[in-house]
Amino acid sequence: MQATIKDIAKATGFSVATVSRVLSNKKGFFSEKTAAKVNQVAKELGYKKNMSATELVTKKSNVIAALINSTKTNFSDSIIKGIQDKADELGKTVIILYAGDRDARAQKKALTTALERSVAGILLLSVDLSPENLTLLKSARTPFYFISITFQDTALPCITSNDHGIGYLATSYLIRQGHRRIGLAGLDFSDSYTGKLRLAGYQAALAENQLSAHSEWVQAGDYSYEAGIAALDAYAQNSELPITAVIAGSDMVGIGILNRASALKIPVPQKLSIVTIDGTDLCRIVQPPLTSVTQDFYKMGYVGLERLLENAAGITYTQSELTERKSVLAVKK
Template sequence: MKATIKDVAKAANVSTATVSRVLANKKGTYREKTARAVRQAAERLGYRRNISAAQLAAQETTTIAVIINDTKTNFWQEVLDGIQDAMDDYQRDSIILYAGNNDPAKLTAAINAALARQVAGILLVAAKVNDEQLTLLDQCGLPYRFVSIYGEENQPGRFTSSNNIEIGQLATRYLVDHGHQRIGLVGIDKSTTGQQRLLGYQKVMSAANLVVEPDWVQYGDYSFLNGQQLFPAIRRLQLTAVITASDMTAAGIIKAARQAGMNLPTDLSVISIDGTFVCDITAPQLTSVSQNFRLMGQQSVADLLNNAASSFVPVKIVERESVVSR
């Protein structure tokens, strides 16, 4: 059973009010000897201070921890910009903690670092948690929210993201509507996000009575380098169009294709997922399924503070130059 403030007070032989003052670091309201006893009892019992919605509204604590999974693509800077917009609007502060790139040890360390501070809540940007980490978050007594990622392991009601199944469907339908049949999905990983996009792709291909060869789905890590590495398989498979897991992956494919002497988009059409500035600096410019990352960041803060239900941020196709009709 989860320890309560009463359990800590009893173990330290003090009142619950004293425990509250010590754990809130209200210096000058307790003796240091008392503080040591309270903190030792809290540590021994595994108790962490609970910040209620009422305390959030009263702005007792104004700092929000933002934990970032350092992915190999470039979308999260726009998410951070949106988060900062909302922090300014709500008069909140933030601390940013990096969790490596899908590194469980670093993510656990980042969560613990956030919990060691006096924060009002936690935003986890593109962070893939395991069961142990999710338990840690559930037991900490703080509101938390996943940003740009969702799935069963992340508990319904605690995410702000784009709908990845919809993203896969939009991209695939766009290519099918332009007459393509040999369509690849390249650069996705095997995480929840990648599998959701794969499901959207498969749904549309099946509805169009198009058979998907196993090799048409090429896994990767969303990076520019990975796009270059995947190009030989794309060429060997004689795909006429590809959906790329990120703008950076698309940029890597375009570079490799041009070095191989291909004429884009005539020889190969490309539609990317994300819609960042990269789409405007490639040649040809990239048609994309664009996510509103800035809005996602803004909305994640509002959703966290208002204890709102999970929400999807709208996505849309932005047509540029990288897709032709067959």
Template sequence: MTITIKDIANAAKVSTATVSRVLNGAGGYNEETKIKILQIAKELGYRRNEMARSLVKKSSNLIGIIMPSVSTIFYADIVNGMEKVAQAHGFSVILSHAGEKGNRLIDCLKMLEERKVDGLVIVSIPLKEEQIQAIESLSIPYVLLSTDTKNKRIPFIKVDDYEASYAATKYLIDHGHQKIGLAGVDFSDRVAGIARMEGYKRALCDHEISFSANYIKAGDYSFSAGKEALYAFHAEKTDITAVFCVSDEVALGIISAAFELGIQIPNDLSVMGYDNTRVAEMAVPPLTTIEQPFQAMGEKGCLKIIEAIQQKITVKTEMLPFAIVERASVSKRDY
């Protein structure tokens, strides 16, 4: 079990801010409080954060990036955006992978602590409270990219997944489709999965189109999830004319399975993607999709961290715009 400053604060009956000031020698407390907090920290086995103390005196010009250990293509654009801005401002980045669901995040934090990074960017990892506390104990600027939390004090940069999914579904409806499937969605993903599903459902409801649970196929945003979804639709003889995919990789899986099943895209089935990764325009046919500005997201995230480091300002949340990129995977259907 990781001991956090919150555990010490609870035991000492003081605020976490007071504990942080004592542990980092920042002042603003009496000697009795200092002795009490240090004694409790020792008894609980708290590991003093030497990195945070050193940052008061010296900057390493390093920014840590933590992301899941998955093969999703869009991460490259985010990292490229960060590296571009970092290099322009005399910083370097360190990349670490926190496992498929971010389960190794604490280990990544310890590694970055040892490297004495000045700031931190966390990509597409929904955080638990104990992880948030561990991040905050570093006492360095940080921001989340392409994710958020229920905790309003945590800064993030992302697209509104609900609105983007609503727009994608409406696009298909405007093209004459009423029997629209949803493929590849992770029901346990509070940040992106649920938001994209709810945006899809809301668009159907607003256009008085009945919702069917059979039209939704779960997955993990992957190519294989797309293939499995279309084979399931086919086996169940689902009468969908279009499918909204929660990632471009899912859409490519749908297109691949369609080729194997003799289903023509878009004549028999229209396919809408999400992300506008580099493979979207390489697909056959080229994929109509929702564009997330991943490189801009990386650039903004890195710039906000550098400004926070250099100007001692607070990192603020920012929502970025999405766009529909029209190609050739969606056809107009007349009823």
């Protein structure tokens, strides 16, 4: 049997009230001497607080649930690191819950788990809730905050990169390097608002330079490695590539493009420059290392938790920056 506060009370001769006070460190409500004795006995008995009881009576919790989806995009590591660091500063504890991959059942289960334990708040990392689950979440009184996902519904509180800015940044960078025929590959333009925004940023940058995208330059996809392969195959249909540079919707797309190009003997960056979006560690372990628009995932997590706890509304943007590596060639104009 786990020792309880009662056991300690009995052993020390104090009341459970006093024991409770020292154990939860209610300063000013006990003497040093009392504390020493109680803590000592608690240690001897291997006492461990029963959080269920505490949460039941205080009706609050210091745990934050972070729901993650199980897709292979591995930038969530950085986000979680950011959340964890902030949580440590604040004395919160975070539990991570898998919410499946666009699986409404799994989402609901994770959500219910969080809600039933009356956590202090829910962070949703790139999880695109089904309509019912969104309703469920909203109807609960638990604060929530989305991270790394952009909604059309601007009423949802979230922190994310400025996706329009990302598209614009990548494109204008390539233009400055002298490129004129620039592709955009591997993004989802129908289900994903993110994709639409990045496309708009891309088009804006082109327009600003009196350029406009040929339809064959833009290859939709699902942000996966395979989407990168498919995109390159589409570009390589004719002996001459229609583009001199391409923006990949994710690191995995970029790597897919890179590898397929290598298989087809298209040298990167000599014949094709690549800028990828995300900028995770993956960029540096391929050859050539991929130049990227790098998102600040760590910060998303760190300030995401902050925002959640201050009950912030609306969208907060996190800064993205261009990281030059070796996959872009400057061409003379």
